[in-house]
Amino acid sequence: MTGLEEDQEFDFDFLFEFNQSDEGAVAAPEHYSYAPPSISTALPPGSAHPSLPALCHDLQSAAPGMPGAAAGQPPGYGGAVDSGPSGYLLSSSHIRPNGAPALESPRIEITSYMGLHHGNNQFFHDVEVGDVIPSSKRPPSTATLNLPNLEAYRDPSCLSPASSLSSRSCNSEASSYESNFSYPYASPQTSPWQSPCVSPKTTDPEEGFPRGLGACGLLGSPRHSPSTSPRTSVTEESWLGARTSRPSSPCNKRKYGLNGRQLSCSPHHSPTPSPRSSPRVSVTDDTWLGNSTQYTSSAIVAALNALSTDSTLELGDGVPVKARKTALDRCPSVALKVEPAGEDLGATPPTSEFLPEEVPPFQHIRKGAFCDQYLSVPQHPYQWARPRSPTSYTSPSLPALDWQVPSRSGPYELRIEVQPKPHHRAHYETEGSRGAVKASAGGHPSVQLHGYLENEPLTLQLFIGTADDRLLRPHAFYQVHRITGKTVSTTSHEAILSNTKVLEIPLLPENNMRAIVDCAGILKLRNSDIELRKGETDIGRKNTRVRLVFRVHIPQPNGRTLSLQVASNPIECSQRSAQELPLVEKQSAASCPVLGGKKMVLSGHNFLQDSKVIFVEKAPDGHHIWEAEAKTDRGLCKPNSLVVEIPPFRNPRITSPVQVSFYVCNGKRKRSQYQHLTYLPANAPTIKTEPADDHEPALTCAPGGQGLSPLPQPRFSQQLVVPPDPGSCLVAGFPPCPQRSTVVSPPPGTGQELHDLSSAAYGKGTASQGHGRLGLQRPAGGVLAVRETPRPVGVHPGPPQQPPPALLQPQ
DNA sequence: TAGCTGGAACAATCC
DNA sequence: TAGGATTGTTCCAGC
Numbered sequence: 001m002t003g004l005e006e007d008q009e010f011d012f013d014f015l016f017e018f019n020q021s022d023e024g025a026v027a028a029p030e031h032y033s034y035a036p037p038s039i040s041t042a043l044p045p046g047s048a049h050p051s052l053p054a055l056c057h058d059l060q061s062a063a064p065g066m067p068g069a070a071a072g073q074p075p076g077y078g079g080a081v082d083s084g085p086s087g088y089l090l091s092s093s094h095i096r097p098n099g100a101p102a103l104e105s106p107r108i109e110i111t112s113y114m115g116l117h118h119g120n121n122q123f124f125h126d127v128e129v130g131d132v133i134p135s136s137k138r139p140p141s142t143a144t145l146n147l148p149n150l151e152a153y154r155d156p157s158c159l160s161p162a163s164s165l166s167s168r169s170c171n172s173e174a175s176s177y178e179s180n181f182s183y184p185y186a187s188p189q190t191s192p193w194q195s196p197c198v199s200p201k202t203t204d205p206e207e208g209f210p211r212g213l214g215a216c217g218l219l220g221s222p223r224h225s226p227s228t229s230p231r232t233s234v235t236e237e238s239w240l241g242a243r244t245s246r247p248s249s250p251c252n253k254r255k256y257g258l259n260g261r262q263l264s265c266s267p268h269h270s271p272t273p274s275p276r277s278s279p280r281v282s283v284t285d286d287t288w289l290g291n292s293t294q295y296t297s298s299a300i301v302a303a304l305n306a307l308s309t310d311s312t313l314e315l316g317d318g319v320p321v322k323a324r325k326t327a328l329d330r331c332p333s334v335a336l337k338v339e340p341a342g343e344d345l346g347a348t349p350p351t352s353e354f355l356p357e358e359v360p361p362f363q364h365i366r367k368g369a370f371c372d373q374y375l376s377v378p379q380h381p382y383q384w385a386r387p388r389s390p391t392s393y394t395s396p397s398l399p400a401l402d403w404q405v406p407s408r409s410g411p412y413e414l415r416i417e418v419q420p421k422p423h424h425r426a427h428y429e430t431e432g433s434r435g436a437v438k439a440s441a442g443g444h445p446s447v448q449l450h451g452y453l454e455n456e457p458l459t460l461q462l463f464i465g466t467a468d469d470r471l472l473r474p475h476a477f478y479q480v481h482r483i484t485g486k487t488v489s490t491t492s493h494e495a496i497l498s499n500t501k502v503l504e505i506p507l508l509p510e511n512n513m514r515a516i517v518d519c520a521g522i523l524k525l526r527n528s529d530i531e532l533r534k535g536e537t538d539i540g541r542k543n544t545r546v547r548l549v550f551r552v553h554i555p556q557p558n559g560r561t562l563s564l565q566v567a568s569n570p571i572e573c574s575q576r577s578a579q580e581l582p583l584v585e586k587q588s589a590a591s592c593p594v595l596g597g598k599k600m601v602l603s604g605h606n607f608l609q610d611s612k613v614i615f616v617e618k619a620p621d622g623h624h625i626w627e628a629e630a631k632t633d634r635g636l637c638k639p640n641s642l643v644v645e646i647p648p649f650r651n652p653r654i655t656s657p658v659q660v661s662f663y664v665c666n667g668k669r670k671r672s673q674y675q676h677l678t679y680l681p682a683n684a685p686t687i688k689t690e691p692a693d694d695h696e697p698a699l700t701c702a703p704g705g706q707g708l709s710p711l712p713q714p715r716f717s718q719q720l721v722v723p724p725d726p727g728s729c730l731v732a733g734f735p736p737c738p739q740r741s742t743v744v745s746p747p748p749g750t751g752q753e754l755h756d757l758s759s760a761a762y763g764k765g766t767a768s769q770g771h772g773r774l775g776l777q778r779p780a781g782g783v784l785a786v787r788e789t790p791r792p793v794g795v796h797p798g799p800p801q802q803p804p805p806a807l808l809q810p811q
Numbered sequence: 812t813a814g815c816t817g818g819a820a821c822a823a824t825c826c
Numbered sequence: 827t828a829g830g831a832t833t834g835t836t837c838c839a840g841c
Contacts, residue, residue, distance in 0.1 A: 430836055435815050485814070527834070541833070576833065669832070825832065
């Protein structure tokens with residue numbers, strides 16, 4: 001329980017309410033006991049400048065409580081943000097005549113880094129080549145500060161696949177600093193013009209900038225691409241991916257892909273087709289992601305991030321995923337701190353919000369320099385530029401996207417009123433949009449913030465999150481895609497936060513703080529492109545399940561910002577999977593007497609007459625220690641429902657509830673996600689077994705479930721101050737695997753996260769118990785936040801904040 | 812015409 | 827290692 005104690009401690013200390021004041025910012029670090037200086041230990045000799053710590057880290061990295069974590073993390077978050085940034089920014093804001101940031105001497109590393117970018121950076125290169133944007137137009141400051149971001153952001157979209165050669169090499173080698181930067185030049189094939197940014201559509205004023213600052217503006221994307229491009233999405237979609245033709249797999253899959261229309265006609269492609277020789281765009285990926293930063297200490301990257309004016313802009317791209325996760329993701333928060341405007345990152349309002357006069361130097365840079373990262377919004381009653389109360393909205397720090405944030409706190413609750421359909425075929429960059437995610441019953445998902453009585457509109461953030469057994473985090477292979485058009489009634493903005501595209505939707509008081517999400521599609525990025533990112537450890541194959549993650553940042557009277565988050569039920573995005581894999585959306589029972597025999601109705605999709613339902617008990621290490629096939633009533637089997645008789649548990653003498661998993665199997669490799677069910681001791685009172693529709697959180701959530709619960713009860717009790725959310729646990733059935741595994745059924749957002757946590761812990765049985773990889777934290781507001789520690793970065797020197805892999809890894 | 816959709820071909824990868 | 831099964835990605839066609 002040592003660990004537990006520590007966690008608990010975190011719980012209370014950890015804040016998700018970010019205080020715009022130093023106090024708040026520092027809070028986290030303090031709790032973590034992070035020693036800003038710790039950075040130095042992690043950073044390369046040169047990078048360990050005192051100033052960096054402040055800039056670089058964020059909360060993410062370490063699981064609080066972990067020794068390693070403590071050492072690594074926080075410096076950045078708290079201290080860094082508050083102290084560092086401001087000062088740092090100030091100084092950095094001064095731009096050198098040449099556009100390079102006026103960094104202070106100690107930051108030699110950074111300076112050099114920047115220099116590299118400047119000189120070698122693809123970004124710059126492109127710009128020059130493209131000749132699209134006069135250098136004069138690019139504010140030096142912007143260029144300097146954003147460079148990393150730009151690059152990162154842009155690479156994917158702008159680089160032509162052709163350039164991949166170099167990228168590949170970079171990838172593989174990832175070794176030399178030079179190699180990184182070299183490819184732009186090295187590869188003659190790289191055609192700056194090809195940048196997706198060139199998409200005709202981009203020409204649209206609205207669309208143009210949005211894509212990311214970097215993407216377009218900074219790139220100065222010529223946009224002269226053939227207007228013929230049929231897909232509007234090109235621009236948007238390409239932002240991330242390497243746009244090109246095919247390459248997904250290591251080899252080009254299709255002959256025609258290279259020769260065919262893609263090359264010749266595809267509007268997406270740059271006017272100047274890239275030589276076949278460079279089949280892959282990966283360069284882009286590498287470039288944008290790992291490129292510049294990959295050779296740099298993550299800390300430096302973070303620092304750069306901090307320098308970046310725009311929180312939304314991130315260096316992350318240039319950083320190995322791992323690093324990115326740990327450092328960059330948080331960057332936003334850090335960056336925000338820097339922003340005086342008082343915009344919170346998450347709620348990041350469009351830059352447009354700031355009036356030039358009002359905008360601090362950086363903001364200026366941010367806005368003027370590059371196009372906004374935000375897409376312009378269609379006319380709508382809601383004014384993005386609508387002024388916000390400066391006093392309350394100044395909180396600079398916001399939780400990184402991979403932080404686990406509760407869905408409810410105090411009087412507020414962010415709730416998904418209408419869940420999305422369990423299936424939504426995502427579209428590739430090479431395809432046209434497949435439309436917005438819809439609700440099962442028709443219409444679209446909707447989200448509402450309850451308990452908010454102010455008149456100020458807020459911003460609802462939406463991004464695509466994972467739906468696996470691990471903690472919720474931005475999905476590496478999917479991005480939210482903004483849908484526009486006549487059929488879309490909801491206005492939205494796009495922003496990029498740590499490599500993750502975020503859709504920002506207004507939550508208006510006049511709409512009861514409810515938003516109908518009819519503007520969000522899902523873009524699939526090629527596995528090969530993502531997997532090639534430095535440090536990316538996730539694999540795309542069969543990783544086709546996502547969740548819509550909604551966040552809102554509520555300004556508090558005390559100047560802090562309260563962040564709430566809720567995740568939808570899982571959504572299967574693969575065409576084939578959606579057609580073939582069984583899917584359990586609901587289960588009529590959450591628990592059953594240990595002797596079994598109880599009938600349970602499963603609702604979902606793709607059930608077959610010969611579908612089998614297998615119950616399994618997993619050991620902490622994930623091994624199945626018991627398996628039993630449930631009897632199914634074939635006569636009652638329908639494509640959307642299945643009736644099974646729960647088999648008796650292997651040990652009829654259990655004295656405490658035991659949670660097991662089960663799945664529907666349609667054949668080899670055609671299994672549903674794990675669902676959960678709790679066996680109750682024979683003499684124990686049945687907690688409750690209700691139809692899934694009832695969304696009974698109970699059962700599993702009952703304290704009695706301790707046996708299964710990976711996490712100490714106290715933890716949950718604190719978090720789950722909230723009544724079980726209907727949409728959560730049991731009901732959400734579908735994939736919620738992890739979530740349900742817990743004994744608690746928290747609200748969709750929070751709960752899920754928590755569940756994940758627990759499940760992870762349970763599954764792994766590792767350190768998670770005590771203070772596993774996750775940091776369970778509790779905001780000042782009393783809300784706990786659980787955060788998954790960053791995935792270990794394979795390639796780079798782990799950011800200082802990185803905790804020991806073992807502890808960090810959820811799975 | 813552009814955006815959505817459903818379906819399926821083709822190729823890489825897995826088993 | 828060969829071959830079938832899967833899965834990912836792209837293309838096509840219809841609405």
